[in-house]
Amino acid sequence: MNSAAPASGRLVAYGCLALSMSLVGAYVALSKPLVAAFPVLLLAWLRFGIAALAMPHWLKRGADEPPMTARTRWLVFLESFLGNFLFSICMLYGVSLTSAVSAGVIMASIPAVVAVASWLFLRERITVRIGLAIACAALGIGLLALSPAHAPASPDAASSSSMPWLGNLLVFCAVLCETAYAVIGKSLTGRLGPKRIASLINLWGFVLSTPFGIWFALSFDFGAVHGGIWALLAVYALAASIWTVWLWMTGLRHVPAAQAGVFAVMLPVSAALVGVLVLGENLSSPQLLAFAIALVGVVLATWPGRRT
Secondary structure, eight states, rough: OOOOOHHHHHHHHHHHHHHHHHHHHHHTTTTHHHHHHSSSHHHHHHHHOOOOOOOGGGOOOOOOOOOHHHHHHHHHHHHHIIIIIIIIHHHHHHHSSSSSSHHHHHTTTTHHHHHHHHHHSSOOOOHHHHHHHHHHHHHHHHHHHHHHGGOOOHHHHTOSSSSSSHHHHHHHHHHHHHHHHHHHHHHHHHTSSSHHHHHHHHHHHHHHHEEEEEETTTTOOGGGGHHHHHHHHHHHHHHIIIIHHHHHHHHHSOHHHHHOOOOOOHHHHHHHHHHTTTTOOOOEEEEEHHHHHHHHHHHHHOOOOOOO
């Protein structure tokens, strides 16, 4: 049996998963000026609307795709409602109410929660190596979150954490939403193509956010938003609704959900790198150690197993 093709397919899948989570971390870090310019629910509506205009041709059923069953339609709705719509709202509101340190520590639980959910709902076996990879991911992100660079940069930033218990709860809800996104997405990849999944869940996101978006749009001064923010909004919409979803679903077609969940380590890691490279934050020794531990976890999760 020729194993070169499957091995190369796995490498491509790993690359898609890592790049997807890296883009999520990057746009979460760069969304601060967008949240400052737009109400969260209006921002979500604009994001889904811009993306819907960019990919109507992805809605068409592929020649090799069977017609959607009632169960598939329900899974598509849940994928959008939990992993797309609620994740964005819980994360943006949660980070605004708690500290970045707390949010980072809570997000470190994503790989472990995804692994448990994949075992419960998909009956996937968690090997010792995947278990160690999950532990490395949690340890690396936890150390990264506790490093000094995540402390508030100003007294105003610290005072914004007025309700940390509610913020922590919302961030953990975002973790559960991300877990549902990974597990439901694994089920959908056996029924639909990545492009169609991305377009359908974005369309549902637009429908769900439309009542809130219209409500806030009626009283919002769009003329006060300058051109740079509009350009950033366009990039955010394309990255959040098209590029990251397509990459994640493409990778999930060839990788178990528990193994794919380890790549969630790239979300806070890439957000920290954007802070260093774009926002001018310092990179400390604990952060370097966190990156090394996180990389060990990814290597453990992706290293080829022994052939029998």
